[in-house]
Amino acid sequence: MVSDAAHAPGAPTDTMRDLSLPRHIALILDGNGRWASQRGLPRTAGHQEGLHAVRRAVRACRDRGVRCLTLYAFSAANWSRPKDEVDGLMRICKEFAESEHDELVANGIRVEVVGELDELPTPTRRAVERLVKDTAPGDRMTLGLALSYGGRRDVVNAMRAIAVRAAAGLVIPEEIDEASLRSFLTTSAMPDPDLVIRTGGEQRLSDFLLFESAYAELYFSETLWPDFDASTLDAALTAYARRQRRYGRTSEQVATP
Numbered sequence: 544m545v546s547d548a549a550h551a552p553g554a555p556t557d558t559m560r561d562l563s564l565p566r567h568i569a570l571i572l573d574g575n576g577r578w579a580s581q582r583g584l585p586r587t588a589g590h591q592e593g594l595h596a597v598r599r600a601v602r603a604c605r606d607r608g609v610r611c612l613t614l615y616a617f618s619a620a621n622w623s624r625p626k627d628e629v630d631g632l633m634r635i636c637k638e639f640a641e642s643e644h645d646e647l648v649a650n651g652i653r654v655e656v657v658g659e660l661d662e663l664p665t666p667t668r669r670a671v672e673r674l675v676k677d678t679a680p681g682d683r684m685t686l687g688l689a690l691s692y693g694g695r696r697d698v699v700n701a702m703r704a705i706a707v708r709a710a711a712g713l714v715i716p717e718e719i720d721e722a723s724l725r726s727f728l729t730t731s732a733m734p735d736p737d738l739v740i741r742t743g744g745e746q747r748l749s750d751f752l753l754f755e756s757a758y759a760e761l762y763f764s765e766t767l768w769p770d771f772d773a774s775t776l777d778a779a780l781t782a783y784a785r786r787q788r789r790y791g792r793t794s795e796q797v798a799t800p
């Protein structure tokens with residue numbers, strides 16, 4: 544079973560933390576549209592219902608001592624959906640930022656945005672910016688919101704920023720390494736995800752955290768996002784705790800400290 548030790552009093556430091564519990568979970572929230580279609584409802588009703596699942600996911604991760612949770616809520620590619628649906632998603636995102644504000648502040652959960660916040664409509668952007676600002680002192684857990692996020696684009700933007708510096712003589716190409724590229728990604732403040740969970744049954748990353756997920760464990764659940772609850776999370780955590788992360792080494796090497 545997965546231990547709860549990471550948030551107990553005198554919680555372990557990173558070097559002695561419980562490795563069977565992921566430090567960073569990245570969640571691809573998929574299946575809202577199908578959940579709604581199955582009920583003869585418009586797709587936006589599925590997104591609205593998905594908001595309850597977001598609340599359950601944040602609480603369940605917090606209760607289990609997960610230090611960082613990133614939610615893929617809106618991809619750069621999702622702008623190509625019908626306007627009504629995009630408008631609905633932006634409205635729901637604003638609603639989330641407002642309705643969860645007090646609970647997130649009270650629980651010490653710091654919100655960070657990955658992706659291009661500037662591309663969001665002003666009311667949504669403002670509500671999210673306020674949430675980020677007011678939750679900034681939180682140190683119990685980080686909640687990442689991937690909004691207008693694309694993994695390839697994030698890498699391209701980082702490379703462009705480095706190229707501009709190189710052209711100005713501020714960066715020597717030979718000195719560019721993983722750490723320097725990373726520092727220009729919008730995810731730079733977060734650890735790499737240990738576990739990527741996708742609901743809705745599809746088995747793909749859909750441009751989520753491509754660079755950062757190099758050694759993440761992947762878990763795919765048939766549960767549609769609006770039905771996600773603590774039991775879905777626990778099934779993923781149990782599967783994760785059974786995996787052996789090898790990073791290129793042999794199983795025997797990993798087993799021998």
Ligand code: IPE
Pocket residue numbers: 572573574575576577578616617618621632743768
């Ligand atoms: C995920 O649910 C929410 C977003 C991508 C914003 P979908 O809307 O993709 O739901 P399905 O995949 O069509 O069921």
Ligand code: IPE
Pocket residue numbers: 571572573615616617618621745747749
């Ligand atoms: C991925 O879901 C994006 C988010 C969950 C925000 P999609 O439903 O957009 O992914 P595809 O199109 O099925 O790959």
Ligand code: MG
Pocket residue numbers: 573574575743
């Ligand atoms: Mg989908």
